[in-house]
Structure formats: structure tokens, C-alpha cells
Amino acid sequence: AQSVTQLGSHVSVSEGALVLLRCNYSSSVPPYLFWYVQYPNQGLQLLLKYTTGATLVKGINGFEAEFKKSETSFHLTKPSAHMSDAAEYFCAVSWNTDKLIFGTGTRLQVFP
């Protein structure tokens, strides 16, 4: 079955440290890949997406992600965390359909 997995429901980093949030999908056919961020009591905001082309994708707020087909992964990174990055992050995938499938989410905490 096609699915998406986010390893680590909670990630804690110090301000200024590297952020790495993991996302893997299970399918022999690569999906379209998205990362969304959700701040408390708000909707979801797109950080970045991969559909075709360059496998290293840059998004908003200094985030980037790399699609690695051999590893079926689309991990999200940011070189230096800010306090304002504290939020819930969702990886999402779709396969040429209306249906967007979300991972279980990773809560990022940033400590001063």
C-alpha cells in the first residue's frame, strides 16, 4: 500500500542548530512530495514541494529538502534553527490523484 512515514514525532534542537526532519514513502512509483508547516490553531502552510526536475528543492523560511529516489526519502533540513520555527511539520504525498496523504507529523521544538 502507498503510504508516507515521518520518523520521530518530536524533534528538539537548540537555536542555531541544524534541523533535520525525516520523511519516507513506500511505493515503487515516486509520488509528488510536499512539506507543510502548521502553527498552533492555524491551517497548513506549504514550505516546499517536489514534482519534477531538480531533486534539491528550496522553500520558504530557509528550509530545503532533497528527493532521493533510491532511498524513497524527502527529508526536510534547515541549517540554523530559529525560535520561530517551532511548529508541527507534515510531509505529504500524492500520486496523480486528488488525494493528498499526510504523514503523522513531527513537532519541532527549538530551545534558546
Add this chain to the structure above:
Amino acid sequence: DTEVTQTPKHLVMGMTNKKSLKCEQHMGHRAMYWYKQKAKKPPELMFVYSYEKLSINESVPSRFSPECPNSSLLNLHLHALQPEDSALYLCASSRTGTGNTEAFFGQGTRLTVV
């Protein structure tokens, strides 16, 4: 205008009430979605409208009834809800329903069923 607007922001309703959630977008998007999100969980897809036709119904109970009056509007009619239906209801839209265009989300309606 890159916004999806949802009203109301908060709603408290009794189990015998009838209410509606509304969603509007003016981006010319042809796919619109309803998601339900419980606390500390990812959004769960409920319904998808593609070109104003219902294309996906994820086995949602009939007490939830979607409606798409035109390409800019999406409603969710609620009737005889249960307390476990309390959640954040998110509306989203995308340019097409082919999966390769991102979904834009509204701020959600926080629904409490008492």
C-alpha cells in the same frame, strides 16, 4: 489573492443542531477539499470536489453533507453530530486535482459538539 477563507472560525453546536461551515477561494482553483483534524493528529481527507463534482468521499458519515455551489465556494452541512466529531475542520483548494499542484489551506473552523 492566495487565500482560502473559512467561516466561522469557531463553532459550538448541540447534537440536535444543524449548522454549516463555509469556504471560499478566488484563485481560480478547480479542486476543493474538506479535511478533519483531531488534536495532535494529521489532517484526514473527508471530501474532494473536482470541477464542482464530488470526486472523493472517504466513507464519511451522512451527518456530514458537502456542497459545492460554484467553483469558488464549498460548504459542509452538519446535522446530528456527535461529541467525537469535535475537531478542526480545514478547507483547501488546488489549481487542479491531478496531485502535482499544492493545496492551499484555510485557517480552519474549530468545531465543538456539546
